[in-house]
Amino acid sequence: MNMTWTALRWVWRLEAPLFVGIPPAGALNRCRPYVPARTLWGAVTAEISRSSNGDSFPDYRKRGEEIREQCRFTYLFPAEKRGDKVLAWRPLFRKKGLQWCCNGGEEYLSDRDFRRRLMGSRPGTAIAPESYSASEGTLRETECINPWWRDSNCQEETSAVLLLGYVFLRKNGFRSQLDNIDTLFVGGDTRYGHGRISRVGGHKEAGDVSVFGKPIHRDRENPGIQSDIIWGHALEGDWQKKQMIQGEQELLGGWNQGSPWRGKLTWAPGTFLTESAVWSIEKDGYWKHQDKNRRERK
Amino acid sequence: MSAEPRSYETFSFSGVALDPIHVGTGGTRLGRVDNTIVRDPVTRIPKIPGSSIAGVMRAYTAMAKEKYPNCAGLGQPERDGAGGHCGSADCPVCTVFGFAKGIGSSGGFAGLAAFSDMHVLLFPVASQLGPQWITCPMALRQTGIAKPSELGDLPEQQVLYRKTDGAEALPSLNLGWLFLQVKTDWQPLEEIAQKIEELGIPGYITSRLGVVSDKLFTHIVNSNLEVRTSVAIDPATGAAKKRALFTYEALPRGTVLFWEVTCRNPKHFKINGGNKVEAVGSPGGVRDVVTKAHPYLEHLGIGGMGSRGMGRLRVLETTKPDDADKSGKEDK
Numbered sequence: 001m002n003m004t005w006t007a008l009r010w011v012w013r014l015e016a017p018l019f020v021g022i023p024p025a026g027a028l029n030r031c032r033p034y035v036p037a038r039t040l041w042g043a044v045t046a047e048i049s050r051s052s053n054g055d056s057f058p059d060y061r062k063r064g065e066e067i068r069e070q071c072r073f074t075y076l077f078p079a080e081k082r083g084d085k086v087l088a089w090r091p092l093f094r095k096k097g098l099q100w101c102c103n104g105g106e107e108y109l110s111d112r113d114f115r116r117r118l119m120g121s122r123p124g125t126a127i128a129p130e131s132y133s134a135s136e137g138t139l140r141e142t143e144c145i146n147p148w149w150r151d152s153n154c155q156e157e158t159s160a161v162l163l164l165g166y167v168f169l170r171k172n173g174f175r176s177q178l179d180n181i182d183t184l185f186v187g188g189d190t191r192y193g194h195g196r197i198s199r200v201g202g203h204k205e206a207g208d209v210s211v212f213g214k215p216i217h218r219d220r221e222n223p224g225i226q227s228d229i230i231w232g233h234a235l236e237g238d239w240q241k242k243q244m245i246q247g248e249q250e251l252l253g254g255w256n257q258g259s260p261w262r263g264k265l266t267w268a269p270g271t272f273l274t275e276s277a278v279w280s281i282e283k284d285g286y287w288k289h290q291d292k293n294r295r296e297r298k
Numbered sequence: 299m300s301a302e303p304r305s306y307e308t309f310s311f312s313g314v315a316l317d318p319i320h321v322g323t324g325g326t327r328l329g330r331v332d333n334t335i336v337r338d339p340v341t342r343i344p345k346i347p348g349s350s351i352a353g354v355m356r357a358y359t360a361m362a363k364e365k366y367p368n369c370a371g372l373g374q375p376e377r378d379g380a381g382g383h384c385g386s387a388d389c390p391v392c393t394v395f396g397f398a399k400g401i402g403s404s405g406g407f408a409g410l411a412a413f414s415d416m417h418v419l420l421f422p423v424a425s426q427l428g429p430q431w432i433t434c435p436m437a438l439r440q441t442g443i444a445k446p447s448e449l450g451d452l453p454e455q456q457v458l459y460r461k462t463d464g465a466e467a468l469p470s471l472n473l474g475w476l477f478l479q480v481k482t483d484w485q486p487l488e489e490i491a492q493k494i495e496e497l498g499i500p501g502y503i504t505s506r507l508g509v510v511s512d513k514l515f516t517h518i519v520n521s522n523l524e525v526r527t528s529v530a531i532d533p534a535t536g537a538a539k540k541r542a543l544f545t546y547e548a549l550p551r552g553t554v555l556f557w558e559v560t561c562r563n564p565k566h567f568k569i570n571g572g573n574k575v576e577a578v579g580s581p582g583g584v585r586d587v588v589t590k591a592h593p594y595l596e597h598l599g600i601g602g603m604g605s606r607g608m609g610r611l612r613v614l615e616t617t618k619p620d621d622a623d624k625s626g627k628e629d630k
Contacts, residue, residue: 016348016414016415050306050563051305120339120340123324127353127371128371129357129360129366129367129370129371139324146338146339148338148340158512189349190408191348191395191396191408191412192347192412193348193412193415193560194348196414
């Protein structure tokens with residue numbers, strides 16, 4: 001069968017702390033423990049636009065639209081290498097609240113324990129140049145993903161934090177440009193050295209035709225994932241009236257180039273459903289429920 | 299090597315602490331000392347955050363370019379609109395380090411230079427043979443001296459590996475309170491020592507090079523930081539003031555630090571609603587602006603306690619642009 005979408009699995013290693021912000025809590029700049037698809041799209045757009053444009057000013061908007069059309073990204077989730085395997089930690093809402101699972105559901109950590117292993121924070125303050133002392137009201141703490149996992153018992157060797165995710169390419173478009181990217185700058189505070197990630201090995205096609213262990217649909221206008229757990233931000237809709245849902249909701253928003261990006265109410269990653277459904281990955285990186293009776297066809 | 303144009307270039311720098319360096323955590327802690335320094339949250343090895351470097355470099359570059367104090371600091375203007383970052387396309391400080399506002403409008407610019415954290419590459423420790431400079435595989439991998447895939451763990455974890463030449467034939471050596479067996483049969487060490495020398499690190503340091511395991515390195519560093527005790531003097535009595543005794547720690551003099559500056563191509567950015575960056579024309583030009591701060595770093599220092607003899611750092615080597623190909627476009 002001639003498939004519309006090729007699914008590639010990619011693995012990145014953190015070369016520096018990574019900061020992907022969410023609204024702050026007081027003086028704490030909070031960080032997401034994963035990289036959203038839209039953040040990744042922005043980073044890939046910036047890198048491809050610049051590296052393919054020599055010394056001229058790139059048309060970021062045009063290249064960004066092309067990438068939105070031709071590529072779809074899953075979220076990147078923290079992962080660790082065990083032997084030859086790279087295992088991703090993914091969120092899952094259970095009766096006890098948000099948990100993180102790994103190794104095909106054989107290992108679970110509470111959100112608190114997971115964040116303790118993965119994340120750290122750093123204090124900072126601006127220095128007033130006229131007095132050469134801390135500027136009033138600027139002391140803050142910034143949460144970030146560490147480049148190294150904390151071990152659970154402080155006895156074992158630390159291991160590098162990896163990020164694992166998938167990218168879908170329409171008719172394998174942009175493959176060579178993606179293959180050329182070895183280093184990306186993702187998230188915020190990049191001028192402080194944050195967000196530098198480097199690719200581990202080459203892009204591999206998802207050989208078992210699954211994404212995070214879930215079957216995928218590659219022959220539609222938008223790539224689809226069949227899953228009972230949402231590993232992106234899923235748009236609200238009528239579908240939620242028909243099933244039991246465990247999860248939390250989040251209003252997403254942000255900026256496009258020069259204008260606000262109107263956010264939507266979504267179900268957050270880790271939301272769990274009683275029935276498996278097909279989710280398409282939209283241009284903005286949202287997951288959208290595909291009604292069984294009205295699935296999109298090419 | 300890929301022939302594709304680069305969107306950025308990364309330049310490596312190393313420096314030797316001329317004084318103890320104290321970059322504090324902003325508060326007091328219960329523990330060995332009152333005022334602790336910033337550490338990596340996982341390895342517990344002290345470091346200097348990129349945000350600290352960026353701020354200091356900006357201030358010193360502004361001094362060098364006679365743009366101090368307006369183009370240094372947070373850059374917020376006074377209530378009457380005076381002062382603050384100039385945000386001009388031809389300002390080397392505002393274009394390289396970013397600014398918080400546009401001219402006559404809102405918005406800003408993130409800046410062309412990105413500073414990594416400063417990591418400890420070589421740490422000086424007292425021994426019966428005088429000071430030894432210690433490192434570990436993790437520190438070497440972080441600097442790019444050795445690629446992660448090429449440099450594995452040491453053959454033995456509780457051993458100090460030294461070079462054969464110039465090293466006195468001692469079966470064991472103390473590093474502070476740790477007494478370790480010495481071995482000279484770790485093959486990569488010769489090549490590593492050569493690469494460290496290429497960074498411009500003086501021979502008196504490289505001749506006393508030792509490598510220990512990642513785990514031991516953490517203990518050696520944290521057991522041999524400089525710890526000072528201070529007390530406020532009551533001017534009325536000339537004696538120590540009650541309850542004013544405090545301790546603080548610092549990276550000791552002689553510590554070799556390593557950091558990277560990633561410089562973006564100015565041609566890929568526009569500021570103030572569409573103006574081209576005029577102050578610099580290439581990633582190499584961005585680096586040249588940043589290096590203007592280095593002499594100031596050697597005299598005015600980085601971190602706190604600058605009035606107590608702390609903070610000075612001598613930058614050793616500026617990697618030439620042609621040698622600094624770490625742009626992520628390596629051959630596959």
